[in-house]
Amino acid sequence: MGIIGLSIAATRPLFIGLTPLALLLSSFAVMLFHRDHRLKVWLIFVLIYLLGLSVEMIGVQSGLIFGNYKYGNGLGWKVAETPLIIGLNWLLLVYTATSLSSRLKIARIFQVLIAAFILLTYDLILEQVAPKLDMWSWDNNIIPLQNYLAWFALALAFSILLVYSKTKVTNKLAPLILLCQFLFFVVLNLLLP
Template identity: 55%
Template structure:
């Protein structure tokens, strides 16, 4: 299994430009599918698969695996998922919000994929920031800030594709504060563990997702 994984990783790294182009087209098709009334219901259900595909693809470009790395990734998933469970059921962390059907199967009113989403975003943000900043504590802080900016866009787009919605359609300030705290916490877990986060595909995925949500706002918010 490990040898097969390494072969696939080597092949994908050799053809990185094609992989990057694939995801540009992939997210472009997603925008088109969500823009058309006939295909909108289908594409809203594909969001979990898109997140999984993006995460698995990035996994093949991760530079070094170990039991420690897998454990840290698992901890980030569990913390991210656990905080969301508490948040959606108590309304005390992020504010009053409810998950729709766009993120797939749920446990305790929380999509199982949401922990994967936190892992993907935290890993990608740290990988991108580390390209420009050497100090790991500054990387942690900046990664948190990057994810808050990302969330400013995401919160406006999420209800449009049935990911989640807010009471009275108002996103409270506490949501962004909680996002910053949780993003910094998870970035700290990742960076202070010493696990390398160099990843060629991370900037592509993070950029594609950000542009994806920006374009959806323009397209689906049309009068």
């Protein structure tokens, strides 16, 4: 439904406006299948949210982390020119990628590296369509290498936090949500002008 709505110029603004709701619903659905309800785990989730949001705020204001970019209106309410939902997006993406990589019976360090590479690949696709969805845009429409390095580093750090805190991210829905989002952006890259 979202692909169709975003592909039609007349309905695109409406569907762009629904993006924060889609992220909230995806996050809620993933958390319905989350089974580790220790206080420590929820504090880690809050920490990832706050760190993700803070890094993005610093990045938008300074250009030092990801490069020079600004957020549009596609991700909803902003504080310090940064959408409040972006911290939740970091949590959702890291959780789903780590849930997928943790299914592999390999050393934890390789699980976190794979999760970070999954999210780097995700970002390579997302960056191409984000400006078309009024999520964010780059100065001179040039995505700097610095952005991808920062994405990888943050994804790695957050995944390390989940894995080495022994947070149980075994979740039946998480890999499916990640795959759906990935395919969603791949298709939009092909359809949007």
